[in-house]
Amino acid sequence: MANSKFEYVKDFERPDYLLPNTWLVVRIDGKGFTKLCAKYGFEKPNDKRALDLMNAAAKAVMTDIPDIIVGYGLRIPQDLHPIRQKRVSTFSAYYVHLWSTYFPDMPLAPPLPSFDGRAVCYPSVQNMRDYMSWRQVDCHINNLYNTTFWTLIQQGRMGATEAEEFLKGTLSKDKNEILYSKFHMNYNNEPEIFKKGSVVFRDYELVEPGSDNVAETIDDLAEPLNQSKTQAENDKKRRAKARIVVEHLDVIKDDFWDRRPWLLSNKPGKIPKLT
Template sequence: MANSKYEYVKTFEQTTTLLPNTYIVVRVDGRGFHKFSTKHDFEKPNDRAALDLMNAAAAAVMKELPDISFAYGISDEFSFIFERSSRLFDRRESKILTTVVSTFTAYYLHLWSTFVPSKPLTPLLPSFDGRVVLYPSTQTMRDYMSWRQVDCHINNLYNTTFWALVQRGGMDVTKAEEKLKGTLAADKNEILFSQFGINYNNEPEIYRKGSIIFCDVSYPYHQEVPDPAALAVSKNSEVEISKTQKEKERKRRSKAEIVVQHTDIIKDDFWEQRPWLLCGDADR
C-alpha cells in the first residue's frame, strides 16, 4: 500500500553500488559439493558430464546477461566477468550477485537430466553461493584469471595422481595423502608416468586448463564497438553511450555464438586473438 504508515521500514534497506569503470567478477562456487558429488557418484578425479553441465549452465547465464564478456570455470566454480562499462542494475551489488547465482543454479538443475540422465537428482540437491570482486585494470583482471587457471593445474595434477594411487595402485586414501605430502609437480608427474604409464600432458585440456566461455564475434570489433571514450561510467569525466547504442550492443551479444574452449589464458595469445573481449578498456 502506497504511503502507508509502515513504509518507513524501507529506510532500513541498504544498497551497495559497485565502483564504476572496474571489472565486476562474480564467482559462483558449489556449496557442499564434496558431499553432493559423492552422493551422486561423480567419477574421480574428473567427471566429464558434470563439467559439461557446468559449462552449459554458465553459457546459459551469459545468454541471459549479455553484459558478461566471458567466464572461466574449473571443477564446481565459475567466474563471470562483466565489462567495465556495464551499468546492469545500476551496478547494485546484491542484484547482480543474486541474479547470477540464482540463474546459474536454475540452469544447472534444469539441464541435469540432459547431461547426467542415468543419475536422477535426489537430496542432497546442488546449491551454489557467490561473491563479487572488483578489479580496476586489465592487468589485475587477467592476473585473476591466471590465478584460477594455475589453481586448476595444481589441483588437477594432485587429484590425478592421488586417484591413480587409490584406484590403480591399491592405496587407501590416508596412505595416498601421505605419499603426496610435500611433493612437487615433477614428483607427481614422475609417479604418474613411472607407476601408471600416464603422461600428464596428454590428459584432456578441459581437466588441465579449465573452460573459458565467450561470445565469438566474427567481424572486426572496432567497426561495431563504441570508442572507449564513449563508454560511460562517470558523470563528471566520461560521456554515456546512447540508449540506442546500448540496445544495439545488447542484441548483438545476445545473438552471438557462445564458444567453450579449453586453452591457455595466461599467455598474451588468447587475448590478442580476441581483442573484442577487452574492448572499451582504456588501459588495455
Template sequence: MKFKELDAQMRVFETAHDYCVLRGLYIIARLDGRGFTRLTKKIHQFVAPYDERFRDYMLETGEYLMTSGFKVIYGYTQSDELSLLFALEENTFNRKLRKLNSVLAGEASAKFSLLLGDIASFDCRISQLPSIDKVVDYFRWRQEDAHRNALNSHCYWCLRREGKNVNQATNLMSGLSVAEKNELLFQRGINFNDLPLWHKRGVGLYWEEYEKLGYNPLTGENVPAIRRGIRHDLELPMKDKYSEFVLELVGKSWRHFS
C-alpha cells in the same frame, strides 16, 4: 501506522548496508559449488577426477547465466567453479552487490539442479577490479589454480584406485614437488602433458560471430546472415598467450554490448 509509513520505516533495515560496485570498476563473479565433493563423488558418482558430463553441466550453467540478461564478456570454468567477467558498462540492479550475489547464485543453483535432477547450490562472491591488468591477473590466477588442481587430482585418484584410503593418499602426496608428482603419474603410465587440455587449463565461454544462411521471403533467396553464439573453448592458451586472449576479448566487447 499506515502502510507507506511502515514500509518506509522497515525498508531501511533491508537497504542500510547496500553496497554498489563503483562505475569504472570491472565486475567478476565467481560461483562455487557447495558440498560438490560429496554430491559428485558419493551421491551421483561422477568419474574421478574429471567427468565430461559434469563439465558440460558447468558449461550449460555458465551459458545460461551469460544469456539471462547480464552483459557477460567471458565465462571461465574449472572444477566446480565458474567465473564471469561483466562488461564495464554493466548496470543490472544498479550494480548492487547483494542483488548480484543472490541472483547469480540462485540462478546457477536452479539451472545446475535441473541438469543434475537433484538439489545443487552455489555461492557467489564479487571481485571489483580497478584495471584490465587486474582482470588478466584474475584469470591467470584461476587458470594456474586449475593446473595445480589437475596435477593433484590425478595423483590423488591414481593412489585411490590402487586401494589407498583418503588419509593414505593424502599423506603420500604431502610434500611432493611438482616434478615428483609428475613422476608419480609417469610411473603409472600417465604423462601429465598428454592429458586433455581442459583438465589442466579449464574451459572458456565467450561470444563469437558466425555466418549462417537465412531465407529472405521478399526475394525468395537464401542469403548469408551474421549470428552470435557462445563458444565453448576446451583448448585455451596459457600464460602470456592467455593474457593476450583475455585482453582481446575485452577489447572486442564494445561491439557486442554497445
C-alpha cells in the same frame, strides 16, 4: 505501495554498492558440493558429465545476460553492474534444469544443488587478467594433484591417508614422474578440459595481433566505454547474434586476448561467415 505503519521496515534495507568503472568478477561457488559429489557418485578425479553440465549452465547464463563477456568465473565489463545475485540464481536455476540432460539416470532429490557468489571489482585490465590467470593456474595445480592422488588410490591401491602422506611435499615434476614411472601415464596427454578448465565466451572472427583492430595499450582499454543509447542497443543485438562457445585455452598468455580484442573493449566483433 500504500503508506502504512509497517513501512518503517524498509529503513533496514541497504543497497549493494559496487565500484563504477571497474571490471566486475562474479565468482560462483557450489554449496556443499563435496556431499553432492558423493551422493551422486561423481567419477574421480574428474567427471566429464559434471563439467559439461557446469559449462552448459554457464552458456545459458551468458545467453540470458548479454552483459557477461567471458566465463571462467563470470566477468562483466566496466559500468555494467547489475546485482550479482541475478547471476548466481540464474546459474543455480539452469544447473538444476539441465541436470537430467547430463545425468539422466540420477534424478535429483533434496537438498538440491545450490550456489553462492561473491563480487570483486578490479580497477585495471591487468588486475582482471591476473585474476583469470590465477584461476587457471589453480585449475592446473589442483587437477595434477587430484589426478595423482586418485591414480594412487584406484590403480596403486593405496588408502586415502596413505596417498595423501605419499604426496606431501611433492612438486609438479614429482607428480608427473609418479604418474609416468608407476602407472605409465603421461599427464600431458590428459584432456585439455581437465588441465586448463573451460573458457566460455562469444565467438567472433579472430584478429591477427598487430592489426588495426587491436587496441594499442592496456590504458586504452581501461577507459570507460562512452556510447549513445542507439550504439549500446546495436551492440547488444550484435552480441545476441554471436555464438557462445566453450573452449579449453590458455588465458594466461597474451595470444588469447590479442586475438579476441572484443573481450577487453566490450565492442562486438565480426560474426564469422558460415562455411
